[in-house]
Amino acid sequence: MTASTEPGLICTPTLTLEQIYLAYGESRRPTIVLEGVSLAVSPGSMVCVAGRSGSGKTTLLKVAHGALRPDTGRVLWEGEDIAPFSSDQLALKRRNLVGYVPQDSGLIETMTAFENVLVPRMPERLSRKDVDRARMLMADLGLRGRENHRPNALSGGERQRVALARALINDPAIVLADEPTSGLDRSTADRVIDILVDVAKDRAVLVASHDPGLIIAAQLTHQMEALAIAPQPR
């Protein structure tokens, strides 16, 4: 991963993870999941975190999202260490800077697809511009005609695209997508990959996946080691 998008032009990575260490569980018997993971994602690129099930991909994305604090190591958004932020400050900053597509798409079942896309705007009064942007995003992602569907009336690929539209509604500089093609047939998965490649043209995109199609589409793959070291029974 280079730190610049053009030769001779140095730019700060939009997302940087430095020597991330994280273990779950109590300190006497921890399950070590991330051990010294470092990576950087610059604007205009997509990095894929690959690895077997349980190797810590989701955990790493949650750390990048600021939802999980690492035990040691630093997360920087646009060059700024997020550790000193309170959870309120972090939530505010994240809202404008980071879009997140969770593994299960995380849509609210009682809302329509259109309302789901607008969820990150809800605390404010919705403007005409917000509504137009949501409509435009849904159209760009091939979701025209699905606006009034509830999530249970959408296909897996449509749910993923609604979740992506929701992640993009605030025009974030960083997009995190957790297994965005899992459970999709090849042609739907390829469509989601094409969309992510397009999203990555002017953003920093970090995806977790073991889909070979997504790994090939990314500029760089960070292979997770087979970590998740649980304490051995005595």
Ligand SMILES: Nc1ncnc2c1ncn2[C@@H]1O[C@H](COP(=O)(O)OP(=O)(O)OP(=O)(O)O)[C@@H](O)[C@H]1O
């Ligand atoms: N809240 C938690 N408490 C304890 N252990 C956890 C917790 N969350 C995850 N783990 C463990 O941490 C390890 C890494 O989990 P994680 O979900 O990050 O893996 P993953 O690579 O995303 O897996 P998958 O590809 O199956 O989604 C696993 O062994 C999991 O059981």
